[in-house]
Every structure is written in C-alpha cells, then in structure tokens.
Amino acid sequence: MKIIASLVLYKHQYQDIKQTLTALFGELSVTKVVIVDNGAHCDWLDDFSHEKLDVIRLPENKGFGAGHNQVFERYSHAAPFILICNPDIAFARGEIDKLYQFSLNGGVGLSIPKVVYPDGSLQHGCKLLPAPYQLFMRRFFANSAGSLNHDYELRLADYSKPFFAPSLSGCFMLISREVLRDVQGFDPRFFMYLEDVDLSRRVSSTEHRVCYCPDSLVVHESQRRSYVDLRFMLYHIVSAIRYFNKWGWLFDRQRKRLNRRCLEKLPLAAD
Template sequence: MKIIASLVLYRHTQADIKKTLESLFSEESIDKICIVDNGGYCIWLDELSHPKVEVIRLAANRGFGSGHNAVFQKFSQDFDYTLICNPDISFSPGQVDQLYSFSMQRETGLSIPKVVYPDGSLQHGCKLLPKPWQLFMRRFGSTMAVKMNQDYELRHADYNRTFFAPSLSGCFMLISRQALQKTGGFDERFFLYLEDVDLSRRVCAAALPVEYCPDSTVVHESQRRSYRDVKFLMYHIFSAVRYFNKWGWLIDKEREALNSRCLSELPLARNL
C-alpha cells in the first residue's frame, strides 16, 4: 500500500482535528489513518467510524515520538511511506498525492511540503542543524537574532525549488519504509521538541535523500506553546539538553558536514 497517516492526540476534541481528518480523508494515496490516543483520554474516538481509520490507545502519554513509533511498529512494513501529521494541519485535495509522487520519483527517505501559516505566509520548516547558542538566541534573544535566523532557517532559499536540508519540521513529514528500518523511528528520549531534528539527521546519516518538495502545500496552525506556557518551555529546554548531550555541544563534525552541504547546494531566492 502507499501511505499510512499517523496522527497522535492528547486530550484533543473531535472539533480540534476535524479539518485535519477531512484533509486526510480526501487523499487517494492515503490508504490508512492511524490515530494514536496518548493516555486514552479521547473517548469520542469510540464513536468515530471510517473505513480508513484505526485507533491505537496507549495507557500513558510518553510523548510525540513514542506515539508515532507505536504506528511504525505496527504498520510500517505494510506501506511505502508513513505520513507524520500534526492535528493542526489542513490542506486542499491532492497535496499528499503530490508529495507522494515526488517522494517516489526521487526515492526520498524523508520529505516535507511547503508549510504555510493560515494567512499564507511561509513557515520555515527547513533548517540547518542547530548549535546550542542558536536555540538559546531564538528563544530568549529574538530581537538580537534576526541575522542568525536568516541563516539557520534558510530564509534566503528559493522555496519554489527542491533542495536538501538536514533538519525538516515534524509537523508534516513523509518517511519511507526503508528510512524507518534504518533509523528505528523517533528517539523516545525526546518527549516533545527536537525529536524531528534528531530523526532528520539520522535519515541523512543513513545516506537516504532528505528533501523539500515545493509542489505540495499544507497549512499549519502552529501553536508555539513553549512561548506561552512554562511547562512547554521546560519540555523544550530538557529536549535541547538531551539533543546536545547526544550529538555534541561544541564539537559535532556531522552537523558541520551536513550544514555545509546544505549551504553549498542551496538554491537562492532571486531577490537576494
């Protein structure tokens, strides 16, 4: 089969994911939608009936990556690709079909479409691998980090063209069966935040194509909860510490190599 879509919920209502489900239902390339109920709080799923939908209930909420891993472990061998989809995504018909066609043609291990905010402005889902000071400046010194963000978020890239980036946003990513076999999915030490960065670089390390697809567009109602909620800020900080403990704080040769490759190959926007 072509694609299984993985959707992880935690205390979401049916109204919260109505637009996301409607969007997923419209895609011919999606053969199954697996909804993971982290902690078993979404009782309304008992009444949800659709031929494409299957529900996995997990007794405890062990995080974003753990929820998606439950889908990988149960179904990934049955599908060409798994679509990791946030419950705040929507799109017009045919967008996943376009992304799937792109990924099959280019044999990608991991890909994302163009991601935009509800007002149509571009959300920079393609990034370099972070250095510790970059994450700190982005979160706590945004007014002093404008130039840094230009480079880190690849804002000078031509988003009308395909390109390689070593870090892709986990809000909507298409990952191949081969990539899951080689990486084992998400590292469950990350409860929330940076698990997508970690997975992206491991797919890169597996020598599988990691690419941005300009031919498909989705809308992401980004919550940016770590900017509004102290609890989510702490999740972000803990994940950052785990990430740099794993990959290196000051010395990370793989980071430098992947970032250099990205910058050397990057198509630049014409107005720069």
C-alpha cells in the same frame, strides 16, 4: 497500500482535528489513518468510525515521538510510506498525492512539503542543524536574533525548487519504509521538541535522500506553546539539553558537515 497517516493526540476533541481528519480521509494516496490516543483521553473515539481509520489507545503519554513509533512498529510493513501529521494541519485535496509522487519518483526517503501559516506566509520548515547558542538566542532573545535566524532558517533559499536540508519540520513529514527500517523511528528520549531535528539528522547521515518538495502545500497553525506556557518551555529546554548531550555541545563535526552540504547546493532566491 500507498501511505499510512499517523496522528498523535493528547486530550484533543473531535473539533480540534476535524479539518485534518477530513483532509486525510479525502486523499487517494492515503490508504489508512492511524490515530494514537496518548493517555486514552479521547473518549469521542469510542463512537467515531471511518473505513480508513484505525485507533491505538495507549494508557500512558510517553510523548510525540513515542506515539508515532507505535504506528511505525505496527504498520510500516504494510505501506511504502508513513505520513507523520500534526492535528493542526489543513490542505487542499491532492496535496499529499503530490508529495507521494515526488518521493516515489525521486527516490526520496524523507520529505516535507511547503508549509505556510494560516495567513499564507512561509513557515520555515527547512533548517540547518542548530548549535546551542542558536537555540538559546531564538528562544530567549528572539528580537536580537534576526541575522542568526536568517541563516539558520535558510531564508535565502528559493522555496520554488527542491533542496536538501538536514533539519525538517515534523509537523508534516513523509518517511519511507526503508528509512524507518534503518533509523528505527524517533528517539523516545525526546518527549516533545527536537525529536524531528534528531530524526532528520539521522536520516541525513544515511544514504537515503532527504529533500524539500516545493510542489505540495499545507497550512500549519503552529501553536508555539513553549513561548506562552511554562510547562512546554520546560519540555523544550529538557529536549535541547538531551539533544546536545547526544550530539555534542561545542564540538560536532557531523553538524558542520551536514550544514555545509546543505549550503553548498542550496538554490538561492532572486534578490
């Protein structure tokens, strides 16, 4: 086995994830696709089968990270890598294979590919670790946070080259068995949002290599529900409070150290 892909669903219909599933099934490096049905609402799975597919039905929805943790616990021994994949991802054949070879050959324990929006514009999946004011300004005063976002989202980076970033997007993340053994997956206290920041941070604090892969490309629809739905905005706020309660609000030496490590070696785009 090479890669086990993990998808966490909640009340998704087959048409919602058809494109993602088809792409995953078509990759040579993906040996198995495991769907976690949070809350056991996806009845269409009763009649859906594929030689690569396994299904985990959970009676209760305990969140995005907790769902993926079920896959880590049951399958991490079976393959050298697990792919964390959102159900709104699309990619051409061979893109995961490129990410796999990049991680395998480079000894990378945690990586993401180049992520773009459906219109082809870059989605900044590599970021610095956030300070409280950065998340607050981005969420509630987006029109005034231009320069703040510019630095936080590493917009000066040359995305044609690999580089380290301490916060990687969890929409499409390849993680090694050794990393999972050492960091124990997602922190289940984060129901939704910032669980990927927390995980990236913990991996970046170990000896495992964390790296962006410029050779692989995926398309992410990115629904940004917390900007249009009050319930998801509350999830975001609660997660932010839990994140800063865990790592520090005003004083966070580790955040400064990891961000400095990123910026000191960041390849810069040409003007």
